[in-house]
Amino acid sequence: MYNILTSSIEIMIPLLLAATGGLFTEMGGTLNIALEGLMIMGACFSYIGAALTGSLRLGLIIGILSSVTLALLITRTNRLLHTNIFISALAANMLAPGLAAVISFRLFQNKGILTFSQVPSLPIWHYPFIGNHSPFLLISMVLLILSYIIIEKTPFGIHLKASGIDGDALRSYGINPDNTREISFIISAVFCGLAGSVLSFELGSYIPGITAGKGWIALVIIYLGGRNIFGILPSAFLFALAETLSNNLQGFSFLPGDIVNSLPNIFTLIVLIGVSIYNKKKTSFRTTKDNHDTHH
Amino acid sequence: MRIHKETINKLPLGTLKILAIALLLITLLTLTLSKEPGAALSAIFFGSFSNSYSFGNFINSSVPIILCGLGILIALKANLMNLGGEGQVYFSAFIVTMTSLSLEKLGLFGAIIGLLAGGIAGGAIAGFSAFLFNKWKTNVMITTYLVSAFFVSITDYLITNTFHNPATNLLSTKQIPSSQWLHTILAPSALNTSLIYAIFACFVIRYFLYKTLTGYEMRMVGSNIQFARYGGIHNRSITIKALFLSGFFHGLAGGFIVLGTYHAALRGFTGGIGWSGLSVALIAGGSPLATIPASLFFAWLQSGATIAMQQSDVTSELAEIAQGAVFLLITSNVLLKGRNKNV
Numbered sequence: 001m002y003n004i005l006t007s008s009i010e011i012m013i014p015l016l017l018a019a020t021g022g023l024f025t026e027m028g029g030t031l032n033i034a035l036e037g038l039m040i041m042g043a044c045f046s047y048i049g050a051a052l053t054g055s056l057r058l059g060l061i062i063g064i065l066s067s068v069t070l071a072l073l074i075t076r077t078n079r080l081l082h083t084n085i086f087i088s089a090l091a092a093n094m095l096a097p098g099l100a101a102v103i104s105f106r107l108f109q110n111k112g113i114l115t116f117s118q119v120p121s122l123p124i125w126h127y128p129f130i131g132n133h134s135p136f137l138l139i140s141m142v143l144l145i146l147s148y149i150i151i152e153k154t155p156f157g158i159h160l161k162a163s164g165i166d167g168d169a170l171r172s173y174g175i176n177p178d179n180t181r182e183i184s185f186i187i188s189a190v191f192c193g194l195a196g197s198v199l200s201f202e203l204g205s206y207i208p209g210i211t212a213g214k215g216w217i218a219l220v221i222i223y224l225g226g227r228n229i230f231g232i233l234p235s236a237f238l239f240a241l242a243e244t245l246s247n248n249l250q251g252f253s254f255l256p257g258d259i260v261n262s263l264p265n266i267f268t269l270i271v272l273i274g275v276s277i278y279n280k281k282k283t284s285f286r287t288t289k290d291n292h293d294t295h296h
Numbered sequence: 297m298r299i300h301k302e303t304i305n306k307l308p309l310g311t312l313k314i315l316a317i318a319l320l321l322i323t324l325l326t327l328t329l330s331k332e333p334g335a336a337l338s339a340i341f342f343g344s345f346s347n348s349y350s351f352g353n354f355i356n357s358s359v360p361i362i363l364c365g366l367g368i369l370i371a372l373k374a375n376l377m378n379l380g381g382e383g384q385v386y387f388s389a390f391i392v393t394m395t396s397l398s399l400e401k402l403g404l405f406g407a408i409i410g411l412l413a414g415g416i417a418g419g420a421i422a423g424f425s426a427f428l429f430n431k432w433k434t435n436v437m438i439t440t441y442l443v444s445a446f447f448v449s450i451t452d453y454l455i456t457n458t459f460h461n462p463a464t465n466l467l468s469t470k471q472i473p474s475s476q477w478l479h480t481i482l483a484p485s486a487l488n489t490s491l492i493y494a495i496f497a498c499f500v501i502r503y504f505l506y507k508t509l510t511g512y513e514m515r516m517v518g519s520n521i522q523f524a525r526y527g528g529i530h531n532r533s534i535t536i537k538a539l540f541l542s543g544f545f546h547g548l549a550g551g552f553i554v555l556g557t558y559h560a561a562l563r564g565f566t567g568g569i570g571w572s573g574l575s576v577a578l579i580a581g582g583s584p585l586a587t588i589p590a591s592l593f594f595a596w597l598q599s600g601a602t603i604a605m606q607q608s609d610v611t612s613e614l615a616e617i618a619q620g621a622v623f624l625l626i627t628s629n630v631l632l633k634g635r636n637k638n639v
Contacts (some may be wrong), residue, residue, distance in 0.1 A: 015571055061441045077624055084627035087578065090379075091623035094571050098616030106329045219438060256457060262449030267306070269442040276432040 004244055006131040011200065012240035013136050014039070014195040018218035019225070019232045020140075020147050021191025026222050027151060028163035028177075030085060033076060037092035038189050041067040042196025044100035044114075047206040048107065051116040059119070060197050067193030068186055070096060075182045093215075097208060104206075115205035120200050126204025136198045145192070148229045160184055160207040213265060220268050223275045242267045308586075311579055314625045315593060318618040325617065326610055334456035336608035343603030350603060356557060356589075358595035360385065360549035360566070362494040365580060365587035366501050367418075367545030370389055372577055372591040373505060374538035375518040376426075377437045380482040381570030383444025384421050384543045388414035389453045389550030394459065396472045396554075407476035411551040418547025420495020421447060426539035430532045436539070444570070455563050467563035473505070478556040490552035498544070501584040514538050547571070549625025568616070572598075575619050578626045594619060 018035050046063025050056050070092050078085045078209035101111040108114065122134040151157040162170045163177035169176045192215070199214075200206045217239055224238070225231030246263035249255050323337060330336040364381050371378040372575060378384075392407075392414035399406025421443055428434040435451035461470045478488040505511040516524040517534045525531060550566060558565060572594050579593070580586035594615075601615035 031435075031437075063556050073624065077628065081625065081628035081630045083625065083629075087627045088624050090574070091620045094623055095617060095620035097622055098613045101611055101613035102325070102329065102617060105613075111611050113615065122633055213442075216438060216441055216445075258453035258456070262446045265442050265446045266451070269439065269446070272438060272442070273428060273432065273434055276428070276434040280432045 002131065004241070004248070006133070006253050007247070008237065008240040008244045009130060009133060009137060012236050013134075013140050014198045015214060015221060015239055016140050016233065017136075017143070017191050017195035017198065018215060019221040020144055021188035021195070022218050022222050023147070023227065023229060024151070024160065024184040024187045024191075024233060025181070026227055027160045027164050028181040028270055029167070030089075030181060030185070031190055031219070032089060032185070033086060033219075034071070034089035034092035034215075035188070035192055035218050035272040036159075036211055036213070037094070037096035038070060038192035039196040039199070039211045039215050040068045040093075040096035040100060041070050041202040042193035043210050044096075044104065044196070044206050046193070046197035047114060047116075047119065047200040048104060050113070050119045050201070054118050054120070056120055056122070056201065060194070064190055064193035067189045067196065070099075071185050071189030075185050079178060079182065100189065100206075101208065103113055103151075111208070113205055113207050118220070119201075119204070121204060134198075134202065136194075136201075137193070143194075144197040144229065144233065153228060156180070156183070157282075212261075213268075217268050220272045220275075224271055239264070239268070239271075310513045310628075311581065311626070312620055313631055314498060314628070315579075317625060318621045321621050322614055322618045325521055325614060326604075330608060330610050336604050337611045339607045340597075340600040340610075340614070342600075343570075343597045343607070346603075349485045350599065352482035352487035354595055354599040355482075355491065355592070356485065357599055358591040359490045359494045359556070360553050360569055361572045361576055361591040361594055362587050363497060363545050363549035364569055365553065365576030365591055365605040366497060367542040367549070368573045368583060369580060369582065369587065370505075370514070370543040370545065370579035371422075371538055372499065373518045373582065374514045374534055375521070376535065376538055378422055378440050378540075378542045378546075379437050379570070379574075380422060380425070380440035380444030380447075380543075381546050381573045382566070382568075383447035383451075383570075384418040384546035385550040385553075385566045385569050387421065387447040387550070388418040388547035389554050389566060390451045390459075390469070390561045391403075391417040391547075392551040393469050395470060396476050397470060398474055400476075403473075403475040407472070407555055408474075411555065412550065414551040414554075415544040415547035419542075419544035419549065422543025422546070423540040426536045430535055440539075448485055451561075452563055454562050459561075461560070466520060468558075469561045471560045472554070474559075476555065477559055478552070483589055486557045488556040490556040493552065495588060497548070498584045498587060499604035501587060503544075505584065510534075510537060549573075571616075571619065571623075575623055575626075580623065 018039055022032050022035050042063040045066035046059045049062030050059025053059060067152050074088045074092055077083050078088050105111040109273055124132045125135055126132050127137060157182045159170060163180045167177035176285035199210050221232055221235045221239055243264050246260050249260055321479045322340065326336050326340065344350050367381065368378055392410045395413040396407045396410035399409055422440060422442060425436050425439040427438050449627045455469055456467045459469045461468055478490050481487045481489060505515060513529045513534055516527065516529055517531055521531065553566060554561060575594060576587050576590040579590040597615040597618055601612040604610050605612045621622065
């Protein structure tokens with residue numbers, strides 16, 4: 001039982017970080033489909049950075065910067081060249097693995113699994129009641145609270161929420177919702193860069209496909225959490241628990257690896273359907289005209 | 297999240313500008329990354345034309361991309377995004393192989409039934425997302441992606457375990473008999489008659505979209521949903537039809553890969569095709585016939601990059617980056633409007 005709890009917490013950290021980041025763009029009214037690609041940037045380049053500098057901290061910074069660079073590429077082309085933000089964000093999911101492969105091949109003549117002995121292993125801290133975990137657990141909790149404060153208690157948060165509900169109204173108030181949305185995109189890139197770094201640092205190597213759909217799962221975590229900062233904590237834990245249980249199934253040989261790998265996807269799909277049934281029921285009970293379609 | 301009509305309907309000059317930017321990017325990347333940029337660049341740009349083998353394989357690799365592009369294009373016309381092409385192609389390819397094998401005695405006729413079965417399998421996978429959307433408004437993009445990812449794992453399992461052919465070192469199923477193979481056009485390359493069927497499919501889709509009632513309804517729902525409702529068009533059945541057809545064409549793509557090129561289902565052999573289909577549909581700007589040159593462009597980049605990897609010191613992922621750059625820019629109103637003035 002205790003093992004399941006600790007490994008669930010470990011799996012939860014990157015999911016929670018990515019979902020917290022995604023929540024910012026979600027609040028701004030954009031479905032951030034690029035979470036997956038941004039995480040890949042973080043995972044690959046933080047590891048390469050740590051290998052080249054020999055420092056986890058510098059690696060982390062390089063990982064976050066690379067994720068932010070990709071996000072800036074998306075938002076800048078979107079605003080300067082008037083692209084469809086959704087299609088441009090989708091491009092990130094194609095560019096990130098390509099960049100990871102090309103650059104790691106250039107540096108190490110290897111575009112597959114990267115493992116370097118000079119990358120230090122993560123320090124382990126003791127947390128009361130929940131066992132030993134990396135400092136990322138504390139970081140993700142602090143960032144969660146910080147995000148709550150930013151979204152709920154600062155003018156920026158209010159503008160962000162307003163830009164998600166009615167951008168034109170915000171514009172008439174003298175604030176450009178495009179700026180607010182762009183900042184939210186950058187914030188989500190910082191979170192995803194961090195989430196990606198957690199993945200490769202915890203594993204002690206970078207593997208192509210390391211994110212394994214976690215960016216998509218993070219989107220569903222946001223829905224399940226009711227687009228609420230404290231809703232995403234339990235829902236991220238639920239997904240992590242499900243993944244832990246399916247990983248444990250792999251220990252028993254009656255389920256083959258390929259099937260076990262598909263379980264998180266099935267679980268995510270079922271949860272997504274559940275959430276949409278719930279939302280549909282909720283809106284049909286509403287007497288007022290629902291604003292259901294505004295999110296599309 | 298509406299992919300507005302203006303963003304899909306565009307004229308070629310602006311598109312050419314974007315393709316030129318992608319080629320410039322690939323050139324610059326090669327110049328910085330390669331120690332022998334001359335050899336690498338000539339392999340990327342001209343490698344596909346160096347002999348009939350490479351040329352045939354390059355043309356042949358455009359066939360499934362054309363069909364996937366058509367599949368995405370149909371969904372886009374109804375303003376739907378199908379992000380599950382990957383799994384639809386892969387699983388259908390498996391279904392086509394298995395159906396053809398079990399109808400071995402019927403020869404080519406068995407292969408045709410197999411192809412249809414593959415199309416229906418792809419259509420059912422995509423149609424499931426349409427069903428979820430109609431019933432509970434579940435986000436189509438996320439469900440198409442998740443369902444597809446699930447089918448990729450399942451197909452991996454089926455190919456490497458249940459239906460694995462122990463007689464080969466490859467992770468593949470049994471081969472279909474040669475009586476079911478499509479005829480080769482340019483031996484020794486893999487180019488085969490599926491090219492003709494893919495081109496034919498473009499004309500069929502053009503006819504369907506612009507000359508039939510269902511095609512008209514689909515375009516109406518895609519361009520103006522309110523107007524379509526006033527006109528009495530059943531939005532829900534259109535969603536089902538559009539996504540089913542989208543999956544059906546992905547299924548055909550998988551089928552042609554099997555019947556024409558590999559003659560069996562191999563683990564991971566359709567990897568990346570979902571992205572190519574999306575890119576092609578966006579470049580084609582909503583025109584079914586334009587999927588042909590758009591597919592040739594990506595097939596040329598991908599086969600060139602693969603040749604460059606064999607002959608030089610760059611990796612084939614360069615093509616992926618160029619494709620990503622196209623994706624990033626393809627909806628740009630600024631780049632695309634420039635050519636509006638010229639017309």
